[in-house]
Amino acid sequence: DQQVKQNSPSLSVQEGRISILNCDYTNSMFDYFLWYKKYPAEGPTFLISISSIKDKNEDGRFTVFLNKSAKHLSLHIVPSQPGDSAVYFCAASDGWYGAGSYQLTFGKGTKLSVIP
Amino acid sequence: DSGVTQTPKHLITATGQRVTLRCSPRSGDLSVYWYQQSLDQGLQFLIQYYNGEERAKGNILERFSAQQFPDLHSELNLSSLELGDSALYFCASSGGRGRTGELFFGEGSRLTVL
Numbered sequence: 001d002q003q004v005k006q007n008s009p010s011l012s013v014q015e016g017r018i019s020i021l022n023c024d025y026t027n028s029m030f031d032y033f034l035w036y037k038k039y040p041a042e043g044p045t046f047l048i049s050i051s052s053i054k055d056k057n058e059d060g061r062f063t064v065f066l067n068k069s070a071k072h073l074s075l076h077i078v079p080s081q082p083g084d085s086a087v088y089f090c091a092a093s094d095g096w097y098g099a100g101s102y103q104l105t106f107g108k109g110t111k112l113s114v115i116p
Numbered sequence: 117d118s119g120v121t122q123t124p125k126h127l128i129t130a131t132g133q134r135v136t137l138r139c140s141p142r143s144g145d146l147s148v149y150w151y152q153q154s155l156d157q158g159l160q161f162l163i164q165y166y167n168g169e170e171r172a173k174g175n176i177l178e179r180f181s182a183q184q185f186p187d188l189h190s191e192l193n194l195s196s197l198e199l200g201d202s203a204l205y206f207c208a209s210s211g212g213r214g215r216t217g218e219l220f221f222g223e224g225s226r227l228t229v230l
Contacts, residue, residue: 004158036221043118043206043221044159089158103172104219106151106159 003027004092006107014115019077021110023090026071030092034104035064035075038087047088048075080114087111119143122207122222130230134195137225141188141209147171148190149210149219150182154203165190197229 005024013019021035031052036044050057050064050073057064063076077084090107119142129135141148150162152175161174165184176182179197184190194201204226208219 002158006158041223043120043208043223044219045118045221046218049218091159103161103164103174104159105161108156108158 001026002107003030004090004105004107006088006090006110008110009108010111010113012113012115013080015082016079019075019080019084019112019114021075021077021088021090021112023073023075023107024071025073025092027092027094027105028071029094030105032093033064033066033073034091034093035062036089036091036106038089038109044089077112080112082114082116085112085114118220118222120207120209120220120222122205122225124225125223126226126228128228128230129197131197131199133197133229134193135197135227137192137194137205137207137227139190139192139207139209139222141190141207142211142220145209145211145220146188147210148184148188149208150176150190150192151206151208151221152203153206153224154200159206162192194227197227199229202227202229 034049035047037047038044048062066073087109089109091104121140123138146167149164151159162176163182164172168184182192204224206224208221
């Protein structure tokens, strides 16, 4: 049972346009959400996060939106650049267990291709 | 460079064999996480250690085991290997100073079971 779903395996966008990556979750206990980016032959790297008490978090060209009632979050990249071409993973956490303990549940990822 | 080191980067072995994957976390990080990424799958959480103690278990098979040593490096042992164990295994570490959500991942160890 997949608790974090990224239904689009791939997405192609023209350089300079907006990229919108979507993520749905089923576990209502999730209260912290993250996006990771992964280039080939590298490990995932943290991109941006959002707590369930917020509905938007912005960091430069990257904005994450959270719709708790729909159990949906999205990552907007504006403007998209060729260097943004990577696999993007959505992840969620259902708690903080103290002393460095929290588990992240990841989606399968969406491969973004930004076309020059 | 995340500061997390994983060895080996690539490993090819046969069914029934046993392998050990090694991870050195970022300097100062007490938590180590192991994840498995199979073909077309997301990152599946296997197990987490904090300062030498097992802290959380995910979808880890009984044939798999892990430990974290006093110097904080960790090893993931995979035994009685099957074809389906072929995957990319990631180690990640975190500092445990609050839930920033930022896990630092190594480059992964790609295991191929023939």
